[in-house]
Amino acid sequence: MGIVDFVLIGLIVGGAFYLLYRSLWKKKGYCHGCDSAGKCK
Amino acid sequence: MTAPTAARSFPVVETAVLRVAVAGNPNSGKSTLINSLAGTRLHVGNWPGVTVEKKEAALEHRGQRIALIDLPGTYSLSPYTEEEIIARDFLVHDRPDIIVDVVDATNLERNLYLTLQLLELGIPVIVALNIYDEAEKKGYKIDVKAMEAALGVTVVPTVATRKTGMNDLLEAVTGAIAKGSRSLPRSQSYGEDIEAAVKMLTAGIVDRHPALVERYPRRWLALKLMEGDRRVLAEANISGVDSLMKDAVGHLREAHGEDLESLMADARYSLAAGLTREVLQRPSVRKTEMTEKIDRVVLNRFLGIPIFFAAMWFVFKMTFDLSAPFADWLDGAINGPLTRWIEASTNLLHGPDWLVSLMTKGVIAGVGSVLVFVPVIFAMMFFITFLEGSGYMARAAFVMDRAMHSMGLHGKSFIPMILGFGCNVPAQSGTVLWSLYVMGIVLAVLMGILFKRTLFRGESPMFIMELPPYRMPSGRSLAIHTWEKGKHFLIKAGTYILAVSVLVWFLLNLPWGVENKKDSYLGKVGSAIAPVFAPLGFGNWEASSSLIAGVIAKEIVVGTMGEIYVRETEKKPEGPAPTFFEDLREIGTSFASAGREAFTNVISTVGITSLKAEEKEEEATLRSVVAKSFTPLSAYAFMAFVLLYMPCVVAAAAFKHEFGTWKWFGVAFVYQTILAWSVAFIVYQGGKLFGIGG
Numbered sequence: 001m002g003i004v005d006f007v008l009i010g011l012i013v014g015g016a017f018y019l020l021y022r023s024l025w026k027k028k029g030y031c032h033g034c035d036s037a038g039k040c041k
Numbered sequence: 042m043t044a045p046t047a048a049r050s051f052p053v054v055e056t057a058v059l060r061v062a063v064a065g066n067p068n069s070g071k072s073t074l075i076n077s078l079a080g081t082r083l084h085v086g087n088w089p090g091v092t093v094e095k096k097e098a099a100l101e102h103r104g105q106r107i108a109l110i111d112l113p114g115t116y117s118l119s120p121y122t123e124e125e126i127i128a129r130d131f132l133v134h135d136r137p138d139i140i141v142d143v144v145d146a147t148n149l150e151r152n153l154y155l156t157l158q159l160l161e162l163g164i165p166v167i168v169a170l171n172i173y174d175e176a177e178k179k180g181y182k183i184d185v186k187a188m189e190a191a192l193g194v195t196v197v198p199t200v201a202t203r204k205t206g207m208n209d210l211l212e213a214v215t216g217a218i219a220k221g222s223r224s225l226p227r228s229q230s231y232g233e234d235i236e237a238a239v240k241m242l243t244a245g246i247v248d249r250h251p252a253l254v255e256r257y258p259r260r261w262l263a264l265k266l267m268e269g270d271r272r273v274l275a276e277a278n279i280s281g282v283d284s285l286m287k288d289a290v291g292h293l294r295e296a297h298g299e300d301l302e303s304l305m306a307d308a309r310y311s312l313a314a315g316l317t318r319e320v321l322q323r324p325s326v327r328k329t330e331m332t333e334k335i336d337r338v339v340l341n342r343f344l345g346i347p348i349f350f351a352a353m354w355f356v357f358k359m360t361f362d363l364s365a366p367f368a369d370w371l372d373g374a375i376n377g378p379l380t381r382w383i384e385a386s387t388n389l390l391h392g393p394d395w396l397v398s399l400m401t402k403g404v405i406a407g408v409g410s411v412l413v414f415v416p417v418i419f420a421m422m423f424f425i426t427f428l429e430g431s432g433y434m435a436r437a438a439f440v441m442d443r444a445m446h447s448m449g450l451h452g453k454s455f456i457p458m459i460l461g462f463g464c465n466v467p468a469q470s471g472t473v474l475w476s477l478y479v480m481g482i483v484l485a486v487l488m489g490i491l492f493k494r495t496l497f498r499g500e501s502p503m504f505i506m507e508l509p510p511y512r513m514p515s516g517r518s519l520a521i522h523t524w525e526k527g528k529h530f531l532i533k534a535g536t537y538i539l540a541v542s543v544l545v546w547f548l549l550n551l552p553w554g555v556e557n558k559k560d561s562y563l564g565k566v567g568s569a570i571a572p573v574f575a576p577l578g579f580g581n582w583e584a585s586s587s588l589i590a591g592v593i594a595k596e597i598v599v600g601t602m603g604e605i606y607v608r609e610t611e612k613k614p615e616g617p618a619p620t621f622f623e624d625l626r627e628i629g630t631s632f633a634s635a636g637r638e639a640f641t642n643v644i645s646t647v648g649i650t651s652l653k654a655e656e657k658e659e660e661a662t663l664r665s666v667v668a669k670s671f672t673p674l675s676a677y678a679f680m681a682f683v684l685l686y687m688p689c690v691v692a693a694a695a696f697k698h699e700f701g702t703w704k705w706f707g708v709a710f711v712y713q714t715i716l717a718w719s720v721a722f723i724v725y726q727g728g729k730l731f732g733i734g735g
Contacts (some may be wrong), residue, residue: 001553006392012399013547016540020593023536024690 058099058106060135061214064128064159065143066152067114068435068509070171072096074143074201075109079212104209105218110137116151118158119302120272132162133257139214140166146176146183146198147510149321153313156192160226163258169211173198173206175510180324188320193227198374200514228260229391231308234293239263241289249285253277267293268302301367336436345440351478352433356424357475360417362642366635367416369517373631375409378624399546402607407542410603411534411596422526423519430514432520439508473677484720488712500554533596541597545590545604558605563589577682577718578675578725591683593690598683604667674733678725721725 057477063071075081079098096111113124113133120126132140133344142159144152159166176183189196195213199206230236242263246253253262257277265273267290279286290301297304337347380401428434548563555561559582561566567586574580574588583605591598619627671679687710696706 008393008396009547012543014542019540020537020544021256023533023540024593024694 055296058108059139059214059218060108060110060137061139061140061141062110062112062132063139063143064132064155065114065169066110066116066145066148067124068157069114069143069145069152069229070201071114072111072145074141074169074171074199074207074210075111076512077201077204077207079109103215105215107211107214109141114362115155117155120270126272132159133261137164139209139217140164141169141214142166142168143201145172146173146181147169147179149176149181149183149578150313150317153316154309157229157309157312160194160229161190161258161261161264163260165217166192166226167210167217168192168194168196168521169201169206169210170196170198171201173202174200179330182322184320184322188316191316191319192229202518206241229312231305232318234296235267235305235308238267238289238293242266243284245285245289250277250279264305268305270302330510332432335511336508339433339436340440342443345436345443349440352428352437353478354475356421356428357478359643360420361474362645363639364416364420366638366642367632368413370635371416372409372413374628375405375412377410378619378628381618381624382621395550396568398550399543401603403542403546404539406603406607407600408534408539409543411538411600414596414599415530415534418529418530419523423523426519426522426526427514430518432509432511435508473680477680480681480720481684484716488716530596533594537594538596538600541590541593542600542604544602545597549604573643573718574682576726577678577721579671579679579682583672584679588683588686592687641643674725674728677728679720682717683718684720685713686718687714687717 063075066545075096075098079100081552082097093214098109100107100109110131112128115122115125115128118125118129118132120129131137140159140162142156144156156166170183170188172184173183183198183509185196185198195217197206197210197213199210201594229237241261243259246259246262246266259274262273262277266277266286293301293304338344341348351617383400383405387400420510428437499685545563547560549558551562558564562583563586566589567582570589571580571582571585574585579585583602586605587598587601590601667676692709693706696709697703700706
């Protein structure tokens with residue numbers, strides 16, 4: 001494993017955590033599929 | 042009545058946004074009307090209460106930008122339900138430019154009760170006489186001109202589902218503003234006594250409480266004070282025994298007693314009834330309608346609940362029969378050609394071995410295992426949307442309300458329960474799915490009773506539900522709403538399921554280069570907690586690890602199992618790998634045969650279809666491997682546990698957002714985990730005791 005592998009792993013894991021944060025936590029429990037959870041603008 | 046004119050065909054004149062509030066009774070078609078006007082996809086359903094919060098849509102007509110605000114459906118503007126408060130606060134405090142009052146033409150009198158209250162607000166009103174086609178079918182003749190004259194507002198007949206009358210409605214809306222006068226509706230008279238009191242109160246308010254005139258429409262404020270509206274009295278800081286009140290309504294109290302709210306309700310109902318008599322001509326002989334005939338059976342005291350469960354069984358059965366061949370097809374396409382293509386592409390780009398493994402055994406195995414359920418989800422959502430649109434869901438809630446009312450619960454909360462099974466859909470067969478569904482409902486009712494008698498004592502809120510007529514949902518509406526509901530599953534797959542699949546792959550490969558996955562970080566944690574699940578029949582590290590990952594979201598349980606088991610079962614195909622075009626051809630032919638099989642399943646008799654489907658399952662890779670770790674009984678206990686165990690991170694975020702504290706999430710966490718464990722224990726140990734499925 002070289003430095004490139006470590007950077008790549010860091011980016012992938014960081015990206016995964018960011019995706020989790022954005023899709024789950026940031027939306028404050030927005031429930032996909034619930035009828036009135038989101039606002040339509 | 043014509044379809045709406047494209048705004049582009051008119052010169053665009055920059056003007057301020059016209060704020061149009063769309064109000065009306067529940068199930069009068071407000072959201073459908075907005076969707077037809079603005080091309081939006083607000084959720085609609087043939088049951089009341091679909092919209093419980095304000096929603097907005099934007100459009101442009103003749104250069105005029107219009108913001109449509111979809112208010113929750115209400116029968117009145119009294120402050121008793123959440124919907125009424127939301128609608129009323131918006132109308133009174135935010136003061137839209139125009140109100141479009143959506144009136145159900147088949148229920149004129151009841152709808153006019155709200156119309157009269159909207160007219161009290163001193164805001165221009167346009168009445169959309171909706172569901173006009175059904176009123177005509179019933180033989181109703183509505184004198185639109187007479188209605189306009191009586192109410193002093195423009196009345197436009199509409200059929201929102203067919204986009205009929207939309208252009209006329211938009212013309213009326215923009216026309217009202219173009220006149221520049223913003224003509225207000227005619228003030229309706231509630232009788233001499235009441236009007237005298239209103240006059241005195243209005244004068245008194247202007248004289249003694251001038252600040253209130255800025256905040257409220259005068260006539261509306263006077264009427265609300267007279268009714269003794271607690272919310273308005275509190276907001277206006279006026280006491281019911283205020284001298285102003287005594288002077289203005291003292292004589293009314295003497296004549297009619299303290300309850301002036303009932304007096305006002307009577308006055309409005311009388312006026313609505315009178316207006317209806319003036320403008321509506323009903324057919325002389327009333328036929329028994331189809332809706333009534335069906336309801337005699339469907340709402341029967343003894344047959345209602347069995348019919349509901351039978352209907353849901355049919356939904357699950359059809360879902361499974363229709364979708365299973367496509368799920369198998371997708372499984373084959375993902376695990377075969379797609380995996381090969383991604384492996385080849387990563388190798389072509391000289392990606393390291395671990396990246397190839399991450400892509401195929403992490404992302405494809407994890408996300409792919411979940412994506413296999415896309416056909417199941419879409420089929421399920423199609424049938425649920427059909428039931429909603431047909432009007433049956435409202436009956437289901439009514440039937441359950443009757444049963445639950447004696448236990449202190451009410452049926453309104455039952456509708457999300459019927460619809461909210463999406464997270465738990467992935468399961469083995471229609472019957473298993475249905476049995477889990479019934480189990481979920483029974484436990485929810487039991488827990489509801491328990492909480493009602495312990496943590497949440499107090500009176501249940503009033504639950505009034507109108508039963509809409511049965512309607513055949515349009516193909517377009519079915520397609521749009523099936524897609525709207527189903528697409529969220531795809532969003533999940535592309536966001537957090539993808540993210541967790543990547544993280545799980547790392548956890549299964551750390552410490553780096555670990556040989557036996559049981560010795561990985563995830564395997565070790567899974568092994569450590571596995572004994573907790575041993576009495577439930579699935580005390581192995583694979584199941585425990587999947588449950589840990591499922592804390593993020595329940596669908597991830599399947600994805601993690603896909604990743605764990607694909608590693609144990611992976612084997613290279615013998616002979617040369619097929620070419621890209623051979624793969625494509627194979628995908629096409631297997632899709633066609635899946636279509637044929639689904640068609641045969643749907644038209645086959647129930648028993649034979651089930652057997653066929655279950656035989657086919659044995660061939661599927663993941664299912665057959667999982668079957669080696671589970672007996673049918675332990676698999677059922679596992680599914681029951683997954684159905685009931687602690688709320689996922691999404692729910693945690695929702696709890697924190699709603700309550701602003703972690704306390705209720707903690708309560709839900711502890712209670713659901715204990716409940717899930719106990720039920721799975723009873724299922725497994727009870728099943729073993731009776732020698733079922735062991």
